[in-house]
Amino acid sequence: MRVKATVMEAAQMDRTLTRISHEIVERNGGTENLVLIGIRTRGVPLARAIAAKIEEFEGVQIPTGSVDITLYRDDLSQISPNPVVQKTDLPFDLHDQTAVLVDDVLYTGRTVRSALDALTDFGRPLAIQLAVLIDRGHRELPIRADFVGKNVPTSSDEIVEVRLESIDGENIVVLCEMPAGGGQEASEDVKEES
Amino acid sequence: MMDDKKPESNERQAAGEKGGQAMGNDPNGIQVDTEPGATALKCTDLLGIEYLDVEDINLILDTAEHFKEISQRPIKKVPALRGKTIVNIFFEPSTRTRTSFEIAAKRLSADAQSISASTSSLVKGETLVDTALNIEAMYPDLIVMRHSRPGAAHLYARHTSARVINAGDGGHEHPTQALLDALTIRDHKGKFEGLRVAIIGDIAHSRVARSNIHCLNKLGAQVVVAAPPTFLPLDVESLGVEAHHRLEPAIEGADVVMALRIQLERGGKLSFPSQREYFSLFGLTRERLSITAEDSIVMHPGPMNRGVEIASDVADGPTSVILDQVRNGLAVRMAVLYLLAGSSKDVETAA
Amino acid sequence: MSRLLLKGGRIVDPSQKLDQVWDLLINDDRIEAVGKDLPQDSDTEVIDLAGKVVAPGFVDMHVHLREPGFEYKETVASGTAAAAAGGFTGVACMPNTDPVNDNRAVTELILERASDEGTVAVYPIGAVSVGSKGEEMAEIGDLVDAGCVAVSDDGHPVATSFLMRRALEYTKMFGIPVIDHCEDLSLTAKSSMHEGTASTRLGLRGHPSAAEEIIVGRDVILAELTGGHLHCAHLSTAGALRQVREAKRRDLAVTCEVTPHHFTLIDEAVSGFDTNTKMSPPLRGPEDLDAVLAAFADGTVDVIATDHAPHHADEKNVEYDIAMPGIIGLETAVPLACEHLVHTGVIDVSRLVELFSINPCRILGIAGGTLEAGAPANVTVLDLDRQASIDISASLSKSQNSPFDGMLLRGWPAATIYSGKIVWRSDT
Numbered sequence: 022m023r024v025k026a027t028v029m030e031a032a033q034m035d036r037t038l039t040r041i042s043h044e045i046v047e048r049n050g051g052t053e054n055l056v057l058i059g060i061r062t063r064g065v066p067l068a069r070a071i072a073a074k075i076e077e078f079e080g081v082q083i084p085t086g087s088v089d090i091t092l093y094r095d096d097l098s099q100i101s102p103n104p105v106v107q108k109t110d111l112p113f114d115l116h117d118q119t120a121v122l123v124d125d126v127l128y129t130g131r132t133v134r135s136a137l138d139a140l141t142d143f144g145r146p147l148a149i150q151l152a153v154l155i156d157r158g159h160r161e162l163p164i165r166a167d168f169v170g171k172n173v174p175t176s177s178d179e180i181v182e183v184r185l186e187s188i189d190g191e192n193i194v195v196l197c198e199m200p201a202g203g204g205q206e207a208s209e210d211v212k213e214e215s
Numbered sequence: 216m217m218d219d220k221k222p223e224s225n226e227r228q229a230a231g232e233k234g235g236q237a238m239g240n241d242p243n244g245i246q247v248d249t250e251p252g253a254t255a256l257k258c259t260d261l262l263g264i265e266y267l268d269v270e271d272i273n274l275i276l277d278t279a280e281h282f283k284e285i286s287q288r289p290i291k292k293v294p295a296l297r298g299k300t301i302v303n304i305f306f307e308p309s310t311r312t313r314t315s316f317e318i319a320a321k322r323l324s325a326d327a328q329s330i331s332a333s334t335s336s337l338v339k340g341e342t343l344v345d346t347a348l349n350i351e352a353m354y355p356d357l358i359v360m361r362h363s364r365p366g367a368a369h370l371y372a373r374h375t376s377a378r379v380i381n382a383g384d385g386g387h388e389h390p391t392q393a394l395l396d397a398l399t400i401r402d403h404k405g406k407f408e409g410l411r412v413a414i415i416g417d418i419a420h421s422r423v424a425r426s427n428i429h430c431l432n433k434l435g436a437q438v439v440v441a442a443p444p445t446f447l448p449l450d451v452e453s454l455g456v457e458a459h460h461r462l463e464p465a466i467e468g469a470d471v472v473m474a475l476r477i478q479l480e481r482g483g484k485l486s487f488p489s490q491r492e493y494f495s496l497f498g499l500t501r502e503r504l505s506i507t508a509e510d511s512i513v514m515h516p517g518p519m520n521r522g523v524e525i526a527s528d529v530a531d532g533p534t535s536v537i538l539d540q541v542r543n544g545l546a547v548r549m550a551v552l553y554l555l556a557g558s559s560k561d562v563e564t565a566a
Numbered sequence: 567m568s569r570l571l572l573k574g575g576r577i578v579d580p581s582q583k584l585d586q587v588w589d590l591l592i593n594d595d596r597i598e599a600v601g602k603d604l605p606q607d608s609d610t611e612v613i614d615l616a617g618k619v620v621a622p623g624f625v626d627m628h629v630h631l632r633e634p635g636f637e638y639k640e641t642v643a644s645g646t647a648a649a650a651a652g653g654f655t656g657v658a659c660m661p662n663t664d665p666v667n668d669n670r671a672v673t674e675l676i677l678e679r680a681s682d683e684g685t686v687a688v689y690p691i692g693a694v695s696v697g698s699k700g701e702e703m704a705e706i707g708d709l710v711d712a713g714c715v716a717v718s719d720d721g722h723p724v725a726t727s728f729l730m731r732r733a734l735e736y737t738k739m740f741g742i743p744v745i746d747h748c749e750d751l752s753l754t755a756k757s758s759m760h761e762g763t764a765s766t767r768l769g770l771r772g773h774p775s776a777a778e779e780i781i782v783g784r785d786v787i788l789a790e791l792t793g794g795h796l797h798c799a800h801l802s803t804a805g806a807l808r809q810v811r812e813a814k815r816r817d818l819a820v821t822c823e824v825t826p827h828h829f830t831l832i833d834e835a836v837s838g839f840d841t842n843t844k845m846s847p848p849l850r851g852p853e854d855l856d857a858v859l860a861a862f863a864d865g866t867v868d869v870i871a872t873d874h875a876p877h878h879a880d881e882k883n884v885e886y887d888i889a890m891p892g893i894i895g896l897e898t899a900v901p902l903a904c905e906h907l908v909h910t911g912v913i914d915v916s917r918l919v920e921l922f923s924i925n926p927c928r929i930l931g932i933a934g935g936t937l938e939a940g941a942p943a944n945v946t947v948l949d950l951d952r953q954a955s956i957d958i959s960a961s962l963s964k965s966q967n968s969p970f971d972g973m974l975l976r977g978w979p980a981a982t983i984y985s986g987k988i989v990w991r992s993d994t
Contacts, residue, residue, distance in 0.1 A: 089281070092295035092323075092553075102255035103295075103557025105274070106281045106550075142290040265767070344883050364885035365769045366839030385887075386769030425769055448766035449774075 022197045028155065028173055028181065029194035037170040038067070041152055042074035044168050049119055052081045054147065056115070060124040060136050061089040061107050066187045067154060068123035086111040088122075093135035115144035121168075125183035127153040130164035155194060157181050256554050260372045260379040263388035264429040272433060276398050279543065279550035285322055286545060296325035299356040299556050303329040304346070305382070306362040311517055311541065312382050312391075316359045319548035325357075325556070343367060347374040357556055360384075378555040386420045391551060392516055393426035395544040397434060399536055400471055402543070403512050407434035411508070413465040414440045414456075415497055416475030416524055417486070419448040423516045424475055428454045441465035441497065445486040462497050467506045473514040474499050474524040490523045499525045501532065512536045569593050570986065571606050575615030575947065579622055580916040581924055581936035590620055592943040595986040600937050613988075615947060618980050619915060622937050623655030623944025624922040626896060627930055628720075628745075628799055628823060628871035631657070631688070634675060635664025640876040640964050642676060643683035645896070648874075648963040650990035652896040653922075653979025655944035656687035657874075658930060661698065662721040668693035668704040673712040686984045687944070689715045689932055694733045694744060700725020703732060710740045715930040718745035720799060721846075723781050730785060734794025743795040743821065743929055748781035748806065749773075749847065758887040760848040764833040770887060773848050779805035786813045789820050797929055798822040800873050802847040804857030811866040821929050823869035826895055826902040827969070829858050835969060841882045841889035842969040845873075848891075863912050868925040872899045876965030894963045898956055898970050900948065904977020908950065915950070922946070943986035950977045952994065 029037065049055055052075060059068030065087045072085045089107040097103065122136055133151060140149060152168035157175040173181060173196070180197045184190075256271050264272070285293055301320045305313050313329060320327035332346065341349075343362075347370075350358070355377045360368050365387035372379040383389040397407070404410055412431050418424045418440050431438050432455045440451060441459040451458045459465040466472050477493060487493045499513060513525070513534045521527045530537060570592040577588045577600060589604040590597065606612055626649060632640035642659075649657045659676065661667035667676065673690045680688035692709030696702045698719040706717055717737060724730040724746050733744045754773045759765050761772025782798055786809055789796035801807055801822050813820040827845060832852050835843045843849060861867045875892025882889050903922070907913045913921070923946070927935030933942050958971040982990040 092293040097295055098298060101557055103553055105254050106278050106553065108281045109284060138294070142288055142293070144289060342880070342884055362885070364887050366886040369839045370883075370885060384769075386771075388769070420769075422769060425767070449761050449772060450763045450766055453763040453766060 022180065022182075022200055024195045024197050025179070026196045027193065028196050029171060031192040034154070034170075034192050034194065037154065038070050039074055041168045041170060042071045043078075045071065045121055045150075045152065046075060046079060048150070048167070052079050052083060054118050055083055056113055056118045056120050057083050057085045058111065058120055058122050058136075058140070059085070059087045060122060060132060061087055063183055063185055063188065064122070064124035066185050067125060068121075071123060071152070084113040086113065088136050088139050090132055090135035090139055093138045095131060095135065109139065111143055115140065115146045118146050119148045119150065120146045121150045121152055123152045125154050125185075126181050127151070127156045127164075127166050127169075128159055128181075130160045130162035133164050134162050154183060155181050255557065260368070260381075261390050261551055261555060262368050262372060262379065262381045264390045264393050264426045264433070265388065267390075267433070269433045272394070272397065272430060275394055275547065275550050275554060276401060278554060279394070279398050279546040282546040282549040282553070283543070285549070286542075292322055292324055294324045295553055296320070296323040296556050299323075299325040300354065301325045301327045301357040301359065301552065302350055302353075302355045302377075303327060303359040303382075304332060304350070304361070305329065306332045306360070306367070307383070309361050309383070311544075312361065315541070315544045316380075316382060316548050316552075319545055319552055322545070323549055323552055325552065343370055344374050347371050351375050351377070357552060380551060380555065383422050385422065386425070387422050388426045388429075389422040390426050391544070391548055392423050393430035394551070395540055395547040396427055396473070396514060396516070397430050398543040398547055399514065399540045400436075400512075402539065403536060404470060407431065407436040410436040410470045411468055412436050412438050412471040412473065413469040414438065414473045414475065415462060415465065415499065416442055417446045417477055418442050418451060418475070419446050420478055421475050425454070427473065428456055439465045439469065443487055443493075443496070462503060463506065466504065469507045470511050471514060472499060472504065472507060472511060473516075474519075476516060476518065477520055477523050490520070494523050498523065499529050501526065501529055504529065504534070514540060516540070568986075569598070569607070569610040570943075570983070570988075571604060571610050571612045572615050572620055572945065572947070573612055575618045575620035577620045577937065578915050578919050579937040580920050581622065582938060584937070585916060590937060590945065592945075592983070592986050595943050597937055597939055597941045597943050599939055613981075615980075617949070617951070619948040619950060620937075621919045621946045621948065622923045622935050622941075623982075623984065624653050624900070624946045625656040625658070625687075625689075625926040625930070625932070625934060626652075626654045626872050626874065626899065627658040627689075627716075627869060627926040628825075629657040629659050629874040629896065630662065630876065630892070631659040631676070632876060633663065633679060634672065638964070639878055641683075642679035642688060643685075644962060644964045645874070645876070646680065646683075646685040646688060648894070648896040648961060650685040650982045650984065651962050651979075652898070653900045653946045653948065653982055654686060654896060655946060655982055655984045655989075656689060656932070656934065657896070658689040658691050658715060658926070660691055660718060660720040661693040666693050666698050667691070667714070668696050668698065668709075670705075670708050670712040673709055673714055677713050685989050686982070689713075689930060691716045691718050691720070691745065693717065694719045694724050695729060698722060700729060703729070703736065706733075706736060707740065710742060714742070715932055716742045716745050716797070718747070718799065720745065720747045723747050723749050723751065724785075727784055727788065731788050731792060734788055734792040734796060738792070738794050741795075741931060743797040745797045745799050746781065746785050747799050748778050748785065748801070750777040750780045753777035753780070756887070758844055758848070758889075758891075759836050760833040760850045762833050762851040764836055764851075768836060768839070770836070775803040775805055775850065775854065778803050778847055779809065782806040782809050786810070786818065786820055789813070789818050790816075793819065795819040795821070795929075800825050800828065800847060800871065801867075802828045802850045802858070803854050807857055807861040807866055811861065811864070814866065821868040821925070822866070823871040824858055824862070824867045825871060825873045826899045826906075827893060829855070829862065830902050830906050831969065836886075839886045840969060841884070841886055842893055842967050844886060844889050844891045845893060846891035859907075859912050862907055862917075862921075867921065868929065870899060870903055870921045871926070872896055874963075875967075876963050877967050878965060879967070882967050893968050894961065894965055895968075896963065897961055898968060900979050901954075901956070901975035901977055902970070904948070904950060905975040909976055943983060945983040946979060947981040947983070948977065949980040949992070952976070952978045952980070952992075954978060954994075
């Protein structure tokens, strides 16, 4: 996959997360009844990073969990084989909490839709908000983010790749060109599932 | 129809949305929950552990690990297998395996139907193949089947396009039992390498023993069996086990002791004189178990004959993990249903 | 009087110690001459058999023709057609029909069918006991008079030592063998495969080698006691063959046969639960296969017999342990023997002819097993170099139960001449 451009360097990513953290606290009038939930895979370290930043300036530990949306995907009956399931870990009661879902890239909105369904099975939060590092457009569902790191106009044959220290060894966001040919596409899918 | 294009566009967006990143290659792996490795089972049906490799087994165990949590949610149900039809055909009575599969199917939102059938084809009735063809006409996606005859699941699998899960075929295999046992051992011991697992009882007629021996061998544990010689099949060592005719040398230093149900209804005649004598020679008592390894656990696939294979104070005691086995059975069966439902046989054979 | 000249074939006839590239002249239903460059007149039909083996007609002494009673599996007509296509000029048929061939009427019915619809010779084998129930002796004298060439309760062993003793004694009057299916049923209840490492893995109830060996031992002892002729059917174990070897060394009247599946397959073949691997006796272990091959090489085995056991597809398309045991074998025996015994060097071609022709004729006391002038014109022509795959769907049998479908083998029958007529000829 060819990298076309760098969207966000490490330092910028850090500043962006700091800003999102402040916005979350500001929007919710503090940290009371606030929980952070990262969407697997890359939403999880992002949620932890936001929690750490809020702890820095508010001195409060925000309960942080993770949700795996695999079992809620709307395309399960159409893909083969079934993707590998990862752990969902919500070590708190969602009832009457404001849950902030965190993910790396917002694209069609289908992942977020799945995550909303998953959260509903765990309880009835007061509100669910959405924070994303990158919003690249092309929505297929009526979903929008409450907190956006950066809006990046893209074409549908491009891929926004968020690389995170804890997973990929570096903090950077790049814009890549999707390779032509179905085979590559399929392998993309496998990667996504892994 | 527009639907024709759906899968492709969905996959593309899914790939795009998640940015196409690979995970699992992080050496520190703070959020690597699954071992990097297999992402799909290499088999089309689950007919026996013999036909799985260690990657397949680990994929099922890892998936089951994540499914455990679903049963603890306020709403114990996920939509993963919505629209899938699962038929449980039990030619042999079974309460716990059947219930476990039924609940597993329901937790995954599949439509599950259970059928009890007469096992004897000597009784006037349709053949297994006819049963398969009739059920096939109702478009099942998965068949879970229990039968008293070895190889019956193989036969069924040759006559259906649905995925077949062997829930026990006579004295041959009972793969989900071995998988739930493996998950239970992993929960308590955290590993398989170097473990000594003793299986006690009617090895000759036990599908649980065969599946467990295959499974534990593949995972790297050392398996020891002990039984009266009348309960040991010819050349049992060829299965990859150490065999003893007395209980003590088998359980000495064992990390796991697994008692098998004495099938009083199957082949018991002339194999041992009385239940009393069996218990006095092979029954698991607290005193006998004192020579096992520290922190050893005691397992039983159920249903138990208390006072025959196992003393009640052991079955209900602190080293018993019997109820963990039942809990894990649900997670393992959910995992197996989920992984096998993922694709059709046509897809696999074309690939 | 029509004449048929088989020209330039390799004549292999151990009965005359003959292995020569010669001609064979047939006059009507008899062999007229065998020799070099035999003269031919204008109305002699000449067949060029250069490169082929010409042998006395093969006889399969262990066949289930299923008629009367099980015509949906096989009939005299279909079974003998399959026999001709397999290179056999005669078959001996087992009495476990319905009704059992335990009386003259059934024997006569079979022979009548054979003469009306049969392609090759049929030699009925009568039952040892009434209904093969192992209780009263059948009217063996009457059976022999009607045309039976041996007695057997095949499908079951001769039930008791006492009955076996009486049968071995009584048959001495007629000079026929008692053919026993050697199996101690108390050791094989509910079994469906050989007891060995494969049964241990598959969880199927095992049939121990001892079950066969115990009855062979019993029968050999009784053969010695009585001086009767014992023929052990379809032997499959090392221990059984060892006992027969020992009995022969001591000059007892003991002969035996082995099936093609027992010299080609082992119990591992059962692994996929294909019911076409279910036989009685079962496919044995690898050490038994080695012993079987050794017994071919050293002369312990007298006969290759197929135990041709046709079953309807519905009787095989069921769970392994309730499937009917047995496979068809008439059209696969010769190529399996050529490939696995001759081309591997276990035996030579003249021993092959002994196993398929001379010995079964001698044991059953029937004409044949030779190409001498005056003998019946029953001839099997072989093409030892032809390579082809078994296509069970093309079988002339009414049943298709065989584990050998698709197997590539070298050495096939090329033509079958029965009573002076070419009753079957290979297309190629």
